[in-house]
Amino acid sequence: MRLEPITWDRLAEALAVHADALEPADGGPWLKVAVDGAPAARTGELAERIAEALRGRGRSVLTVPTSGFLRPASLRYEHGKEDPDSYADGWFDTGALWREVFAPLETGGSGRVLPDFWDPVKDRATRSPYRHLPEGGVLVVDGPFLLGHWFPLDLSVHVRLSPGALRRRTGESERWALPAFARYEDEVSPAERADVVVRADNEFHPAWSGLDTA
Template sequence: MTNPRVAFLRELAGEILDRYGRGRMIVAVDGPLRSGKSAFADDLRDVLMEREHTVFRARMEDFHRSREAQAAYGPDTPERYFGYGYDESALRRALVEPFRLAGSAAFVTRVFDPSRDAWVEPKWITGPEDAILVIDGRFLLRERLTGLWDFRIAIDGDPTDAADLLAYATRDPRTVADVVVDLGDPAHPRRSGERRPDET
């Protein structure tokens, strides 16, 4: 099935694959709360799989710190959440680093269930030498993480949540992304700044 959203995603997938030779590649999708980034990343995975690539999917939400662990960093504030809400050590150790190793190295795409505030039993998986990981989440393009990704996508939109406001004041992901996507009309995504066909 082809529609404007799928057509846009296929064009974007082509751009990503132009940079993708052989080996492992990680695509990060950042954006403010409720920006549509997760659904966009899901659809991007599906379009990449159309081209017979092995694609894995991960969400930063599944690398949360527990509420107890966050409490070690002070009271519950937007500053604490922005600084310590996610377990970036687990992200690197359990997912990014072993994924990069390829070969027989196993990795996990989920370590925590934020809805239950509980760790989950890790499911270690492996993949072929050539594979793509698509991950979405808030704060992915922050300076201390952005070097982990091969291709960086930012969903356009001004932040409204307090933690997002802090993140964007520190480093606006739209200024460091390879592509900024406007999802103002989710059925008709476009690159930020481009006119839609029906606009004059």
């Protein structure tokens, strides 16, 4: 895959311009964008940049990080607090994401989205109020392992770190999770599934695959 250097601001603007011109694949009124990658890839920062660029184009945007959709500690830590397979398969409440985020944005949906679901610090439901995303609005969801669940995405971005960069940029106390990302690469091949791949080994000088505008 050929990658070209780009700045984060130019990248976000290019993705926003492309998204703004898309029609939702399901024929509904809402566009769904995902920024996939390990926590060390700082997907939330790119998601917010894209959201700002879209708002600058007059679109309503709701950002939803999957870190707000963790399962209760009793389920996450069933096999211990540092089990890579549990992290990959059981930490994130994909059922709640489907029910509270994607289902309301299906054709004929209410547009009433829950921005977060579970507080991992207090280990209880966040009780956050629902947010209404008007028709024509854009959902931007970010976090790890997003491309392995068949979410109904109109634009998917995978922020990739090489194994060496991922290890360097992951804190020592979190490195137990690295095998989960290696498994994700092997089993899901996110770089092949994503519409756009961003290489972020150098956090100040990203490179990207460009957009298929055919």
